[in-house]
Amino acid sequence: MKLRSWIVATSLVFGSGCLMRTSTHESAMAKAKTAHDEKVADLDKQIADLTKMRDALQTEIDAQTTLLADLKGRLERLGQNVDSLTKDNAEAAARLEELRKQKAAADARLATFKSLLSKLQSMIDSKQLKVVIRDGRMIIALPNDILFDSGKTSVKKEGKDALEKVAQVLATVADRDFLVAGHTDNVPIKTGQFPSNWELSAARAVEVVRFLVSKGMDGKVLAAAGFAEFDPVVANDNDGNRAQNRRIEIVLQPNIGDLPNLDELTK
Template sequence: MRTVVVVALVGLTSACVSAGKFRNKAAEADELRAHGAELEAALARTNGELEKRSEEARALQAQVAELSTSRGTLEARVNELSTSKSKLETVKAELEKKSSEYEKMANALRGEIDAGRVELTELRGKMTVKMKDKILFSSGSATLGKPGKGALAAVAEVLRGVDGKVIRVEGHTDNVPLGRGGFVSNWDLSVARALAVVRFLQEAGVEPTRLAAAGYGEYQPIAPNDTPEGRSQNRRIEIVLAPGEALAPAPAPAPAGM
């Protein structure tokens, strides 16, 4: 009897130990499952963050590629502009290059230029000597005065050594109607003054086949005619030297009946 009781107690104790282990293992399993769930959630978050970073990296790569393309385009544009600038500077230098005739004329008329009575310009091989009418003519007159002859003598000295240029003398006036003199209009006066300068240059030794005269009257002003200063600028003689062959004589009229 005692033996049976002992065996029963051992069996009961074994059953209690097994149940405790089971509960411990079950608790451990629950804990492991919870930890695994946390790990899976953390992994999901990490994967999501990685995907976000990957998208950002791809976007940055696209921006870098775009910037690289833009940089190449900009560099090409900069090179193009640099080349264009160099060409423009070359053209500008060529346009502003002064001829030997210009230098000679500038030296011959230095006093008149410094005094503001004469202006000298040159562009594209075309030189212009601009002389205010008051140093050449008195008001309403086409007769050269002594100061004008002195200035024109200096011009003629240079023009005698100029080859391959057409020398055109242009007369210009303001728009004030003539109050006296033997001229019908400012146009007639401008032509007469241009012819007077041409005759003086011819008599001073300038080749007449290269000389021409033109009168523009009031119709090519360089300043407004509503002020005394503007009208003074418009009253002028311009001697223009342009590239070209000697002026050819006008063809003779055909005989009558032909």
């Protein structure tokens, strides 16, 4: 009888332990899924915003196409030579061509963004980096905690592993230049090597550029700049926010062809 009671009690203890471990594992999995879903939702929103911008350009192209056809129809009804366009017609045609170029550039940016997201997704999920759109530019942001120790410029092993993967992806992006930007929080530094955060942020950016080149990127498409504490993404009012502001950003620069024509700007 005593033996049977001991066996029952032991079974209950082990069974309870298994249930607790299962519950803890399920809770961790649920939290991880929620975090992943939030990241996916954020990236989907950025893609949706770019798609909306492209669709708006298409709508304007359609409107200009309709206007151009209407002007041609009026000229035909008036018995004038269609090839001899009026000033309004010429301006509409020029505007239509400019809109087509803008839409083509928007389509190219969207395709590049989607491609980069796909290639960097595993690093985004592991929180090694973020990919965002800010001021119309695509930015890969890496936290300083992964790359550097406090007040240092030597890239840590974890940072080198992350940058090597980034270099492999960026090397596949054709006809684009990249700006590597160093950012700090607002905590001042004053050493013989770094009199201020300007020097520290610039030195870190240069160190990242050198590493990217050592991993196969063309130095001709890379530039480095330091912004010190003067371009924060959030207010420097607590430790968590200051950690967000300490970062390296790799900015995908616009093509010259994406910029407005100088003649258009001077009209």
